[in-house]
Amino acid sequence: MQQQLPQQVRLYKGQALHVFMPARTTIVTAHGGVRVTGPLMWIGEQAVQQDLVLREGEAHVTQTAGWTAVSAINCAEIRCFAPAPRYAALIKRLLALLPRRNKLLTDSGERP
Numbered sequence: 001m002q003q004q005l006p007q008q009v010r011l012y013k014g015q016a017l018h019v020f021m022p023a024r025t026t027i028v029t030a031h032g033g034v035r036v037t038g039p040l041m042w043i044g045e046q047a048v049q050q051d052l053v054l055r056e057g058e059a060h061v062t063q064t065a066g067w068t069a070v071s072a073i074n075c076a077e078i079r080c081f082a083p084a085p086r087y088a089a090l091i092k093r094l095l096a097l098l099p100r101r102n103k104l105l106t107d108s109g110e111r112p
Helices: 088-107
Strands: 008-011 016-021 026-031 034-043 046-054 059-061 066-072 076-081
Touching (some): 046 059
Antiparallel strands (some): 016 066, 026 059, 034 066
């Protein structure tokens, strides 16, 4: 079962949020400071894990999907923005053309 990505979370000092984040998720620290520990990645035969600190007003975009821990260094508030689906703009434009295409075909006597 896939967990819904929270949009806004308040964390007390020492509290942590463990959530699955898709690649290209943006994490913004609206208040306080947090430590972001990303999912394990393999480089050759070595497992590595990205670990970074975000201060108030800083943002981070995840590079890979996976379970991520966001731990509050002090009382903090974060906002998470899920990535837009790839090709969303192209799909939107194609869908916008469909009614126009059907109208053109109907006007010319062809069947859509």
